[in-house]
Amino acid sequence: MDKRNLTRMAVVALGLAALAGKALWQRSHARPEEPGADIVQKAGERGFMLGSLAFEACELGQSHSAATTSAFCAPMQVPEDRAHPQGRRIALKLALARSTAPLAARDLVVLLAGGPGQAATSAWPGVRASFAPLLERRNVLLLDQRGTGGSNALTCARAADEGSDELPFDPGRVQATTRACLAGVAQHADPRFYTTTDAVADLEAVRAALGSPRFDLVGVSYGTRVAQQYALHHPEAIRSLVLDSAVPNDQALGSEFAINLDAALQAQFAACAADAACAKAVGDPWANLQRLRERLRAQPVDVAFRDPYSNAPGTRRLGERSLAALARMYAYLPETSALLPLAIARALDGDYASLAAQMRMLERQMEELSESAMQLSVVCSEDADRAVPNPADAGTLLGSEFVETLRAQCAIWPHGNRPADFTQPLRGDLPVLVIGGEFDPVTPPRYAERIASTLPRSRVLVAKGLGHSVMGRGCFPKLVARFVDTLDAAALDAGCIADFSATPAFIDYNGAAP
Known part of the structure; x- marks a missing residue:
């Protein structure tokens, strides 16, 4: 074989090797095919379509602050009572925080706020930094749960002297206040249809309108209940779950x-x-x-x-x-x-x-939470009959007044329906990361362990010295983003949480040191 043929063969071989290498690189770096749609935004336009929803630039405000955070908002309406879709319709406030990536993953991170009663869009400016590592690859969806924020909020202004007069607990006074609140709310809403189950149906309607992407749900406190209930009824829609300061499905809110x-x-x-x-x-x-x-x-x-x-x-x-x-x-x-x-x-x-x-x-x-009556729609429908006064509470700091107040309010407040499987634990092969704080006064670490016991692909991370809602602390934002990328909680290198410790108590108003 002459030198020219050898040269030609070498060039062909190098070319084939280059093509093979390019194909291998493309396969290893290609975005996994996910359901849903890409965001298409033309040059000069201030908005985009995602599924059937038209998003336009908007600003999200924060309570008691003039500062705003840029986002994109889309109009969305749903029936208040899905059994009667021709009846009253309510507008949901829906926003999307854009990823910093030129082409983000099709799955969407969804923030499910706490409370009950907190609105995701008003919470976002305060927690956005916690989501920065997630935003490097993914868009974040913000939906004000019905009854909160911009989604037909159920609000009742507190009386000027409420809670400040230190009067003994009086069920009659509590019920009179509840009746007055109900009279105002009933002007624009039927409180029976503002439960977790209704919120789950809203979220699924939003997903369908967006082109049916899969969700990475990030629930905080009460938001972990919404996340678990959504996953219970729509497992095919879930890509991953992050539960921060979690409450089990069978735990009655307020009972402990x-x-x-x-x-x-x-x-x-x-x-x-x-x-x-x-x-x-x-x-x-x-x-x-x-x-x-x-x-x-x-x-x-x-x-x-x-x-x-x-x-x-x-x-x-x-x-x-x-x-x-x-x-x-x-x-x-x-x-x-x-x-x-x-x-x-x-x-x-x-x-x-x-x-x-x-x-x-x-x-x-x-x-925001103290004026929200949406929490009554949730708790009266889902928890009140399970929150029984405990004689052991009598000697505690809170005593039994919280449960007694709740039961007095719920004797007046209209109840929605609680599905038969509502208190069942979440099960299945979903990737789940449960995080919490050692000193959480409302959702202690034992709740996280209970949730994880029925989820074989779950992992619990508890940080020493921390309290309630920990995702924004230390290395947790990066750990959460890494988990959402890999979907492998077991392989997550979480050694950094060993750096957490309790904040020393102040010995004077200069701090903990003499």
């Missing part, structure tokens, strides 16, 4: 709030009692809390303080109920729970101003 709070506070306070500097500065926080509770139960106090937002002088009455509410909500986050031992010790010394100011801050932060 009292015992869970006491357990979390005792665990958090134990570190202070065991630390010489902290114990010297504030004593035994748990014993102090009991002493302060007894003092305020016997005699509520009127406290003069400066409003932390306006600096205007004001007064408010503090009693046992205020103390319990503050301790409960401050136990959610390690930064605020670290303040409690000092605030309690100062109050025992007669300085109640910091407690009053913190109560004012808490009320503002919880405004």
